[in-house]
Amino acid sequence: MNDIYDDIPCIYFSALANGSLINVNNTLCNYLGYEKSELLDSKLEKFFTLSTRIFQQTHLYPLLEIQGHAKEIYITLLTKNGEHLPILINAERIDNDGDFFYQFAGVSVNNRKKFEEEIIAAKKVAEKALNENEVLKATKIELEKNAEQLDYQIALFNNQNEDLRQFTHLATHTLQEPIRKLMLYSGESSLSNNNEIQFTSPQKIRKAVEELNNKLNGLQQYLWLTKDGMEIEQVDLGKLIYSIKQEIVDVNPGINILLELELMPTIDGNKEQLHFLITELFKNAVKFRKQENLVEIEITHTSLLLNKFKQLTGKYKYASYIKIEFKDLGIGIDENFNEQVFELFRVLKPDNGLGIGLSLSKKIIENHNGSISIEAKKGQYTKFVIQLPLNQ
Amino acid sequence: MDKKRTIIYVDDDVDDRELFKEAMLKTDGIINIVYANNGAEALEIMDNDNDLTQSLCLIVLDLNMPFLSGREIFNIIKTKDTLRNIPVAILSSGQNPNDILFFKEQGVPYFTKPDRYSEIEILADNLFKLCKK
Numbered sequence: 001m002n003d004i005y006d007d008i009p010c011i012y013f014s015a016l017a018n019g020s021l022i023n024v025n026n027t028l029c030n031y032l033g034y035e036k037s038e039l040l041d042s043k044l045e046k047f048f049t050l051s052t053r054i055f056q057q058t059h060l061y062p063l064l065e066i067q068g069h070a071k072e073i074y075i076t077l078l079t080k081n082g083e084h085l086p087i088l089i090n091a092e093r094i095d096n097d098g099d100f101f102y103q104f105a106g107v108s109v110n111n112r113k114k115f116e117e118e119i120i121a122a123k124k125v126a127e128k129a130l131n132e133n134e135v136l137k138a139t140k141i142e143l144e145k146n147a148e149q150l151d152y153q154i155a156l157f158n159n160q161n162e163d164l165r166q167f168t169h170l171a172t173h174t175l176q177e178p179i180r181k182l183m184l185y186s187g188e189s190s191l192s193n194n195n196e197i198q199f200t201s202p203q204k205i206r207k208a209v210e211e212l213n214n215k216l217n218g219l220q221q222y223l224w225l226t227k228d229g230m231e232i233e234q235v236d237l238g239k240l241i242y243s244i245k246q247e248i249v250d251v252n253p254g255i256n257i258l259l260e261l262e263l264m265p266t267i268d269g270n271k272e273q274l275h276f277l278i279t280e281l282f283k284n285a286v287k288f289r290k291q292e293n294l295v296e297i298e299i300t301h302t303s304l305l306l307n308k309f310k311q312l313t314g315k316y317k318y319a320s321y322i323k324i325e326f327k328d329l330g331i332g333i334d335e336n337f338n339e340q341v342f343e344l345f346r347v348l349k350p351d352n353g354l355g356i357g358l359s360l361s362k363k364i365i366e367n368h369n370g371s372i373s374i375e376a377k378k379g380q381y382t383k384f385v386i387q388l389p390l391n392q
Numbered sequence: 393m394d395k396k397r398t399i400i401y402v403d404d405d406v407d408d409r410e411l412f413k414e415a416m417l418k419t420d421g422i423i424n425i426v427y428a429n430n431g432a433e434a435l436e437i438m439d440n441d442n443d444l445t446q447s448l449c450l451i452v453l454d455l456n457m458p459f460l461s462g463r464e465i466f467n468i469i470k471t472k473d474t475l476r477n478i479p480v481a482i483l484s485s486g487q488n489p490n491d492i493l494f495f496k497e498q499g500v501p502y503f504t505k506p507d508r509y510s511e512i513e514i515l516a517d518n519l520f521k522l523c524k525k
Binding site for chain 2: 172173176177180181183184187204208334336337340
């Protein structure tokens with residue numbers, strides 16, 4: 001055999017169909033640790049591992065019979081020491097005037113096999129990481145859901161706390177006033193100028209009892225106005241506002257209401273509660289009007305995205321909201337005391353109602369997961385800013 | 393001549409103002425009573441009417457009122473040079489121990505709104521005495 005083939009950096013061997021080796025090159029002998037002479041008298045099987053032999057009989061030879069060649073076949077050779085040597089070979093069936101023999105040439109793929117193993121190992125790691133990532137993702141979704149639930153619960157808790165606070169104030173203050181007056185009026189009065197026993201007029205007692213009754217009714221309304229069992233439907237705000245305006249005009253004859261209203265959207269909400277809310281805003285505008293016969297109201301709105309998380313900080317999930325600005329050009333109120341208008345039974349002007357409408361309005365807004373605030377300038381205007389989610 | 397014969401009574405309850413007036417009329421001295429519905433109104437009066445402020449012998453505050461609570465008004469009064477030396481008395485229906493303690497520490501008399509006519513007279517006497525001090 002030519003010297004060039006003997007020492008080129010790839011293995012070469014040829015064999016007859018029965019497996020008897022015809023030729024081997026030095027490179028193969030070096031790889032396997034045999035002398036050339038040891039191999040030339042032998043058969044292929046001498047350096048084929050068992051699995052390679054099976055492969056040879058079941059795949060390689062049939063392939064060569066049919067196609068005449070086979071490429072990039074991966075086999076394992078057995079060295080003299082019994083070690084396994086991975087090889088990638090090309091094989092050809094040579095027709096030598098009717099005598100067939102096979103030629104094999106190949107390269108050792110020891111390193112490549114290592115790389116492959118590493119790739120497989122890396123792939124396994126990646127798959128594992130992917131799986132874990134999916135678990136993480138599921139956990140994250142779960143956590144987010146829980147956070148939303150938690151936020152909702154905190155809001156509910158805060159609302160209930162607020163109810164309790166209002167109730168406590170009511171029990172310790174608001175109800176005490178009429179009760180004290182009743183005690184006073186129902187006792188004998190010694191304040192007359194002569195020494196006769198005098199009693200307070202029944203009208204005064206009646207007035208105190210009415211006050212007590214009104215406040216208890218107000219409290220009942222406030223406490224009943226909860227979220228539980230609140231029916232949600234599509235509410236056309238524009239239509240609702242126009243019908244309320246008409247109701248207000250009907251009960252306030254002689255007063256003109258000049259209403260500037262933008263085209264309003266339809267939102268999710270409880271119709272009765274929203275009706276009550278807007279009615280209160282109208283009543284408020286009428287009560288605190290600047291001119292005897294005229295109430296000027298402007299209602300505008302904008303859409304915006306707001307964080308659904310109201311209680312938890314650092315948590316964000318944006319949803320569509322509508323911001324409604326209800327502005328009346330009335331007498332306004334002192335800006336320092338704006339927020340007091342939402343307190344239960346807070347009457348900012350004496351003899352001016354029960355002080356319950358706006359606290360109920362605030363509760364309605366909270367039932368709808370929204371917010372209400374007031375901006376006002378004394379002598380100029382009062383503006384209620386309401387934010388409500390489009391979808392409940 | 394002792395000119396200090398005016399009491400300013402700050403309370404949003406109309407009935408109580410009437411009672412207060414009735415009671416003070418029973419006292420012997422001639423006392424001038426000025427009413428304010430709330431703290432903001434009271435401060436406006438006292439800031440703008442110098443003669444009145446000069447003649448004040450007592451400021452009587454209810455505690456539970458809109459805009460400013462009696463305690464807030466008290467704190468504001470104590471920051472004003474023209475007002476800080478005028479005696480203050482609290483007249484409230486509230487029994488909040490925090491408030492009672494606060495005013496006790498400040499040395500401010502704390503009266504509970506009466507639920508008997510006989511108490512009104514005693515109250516009026518007490519307020520009158522504070523005014524004469």
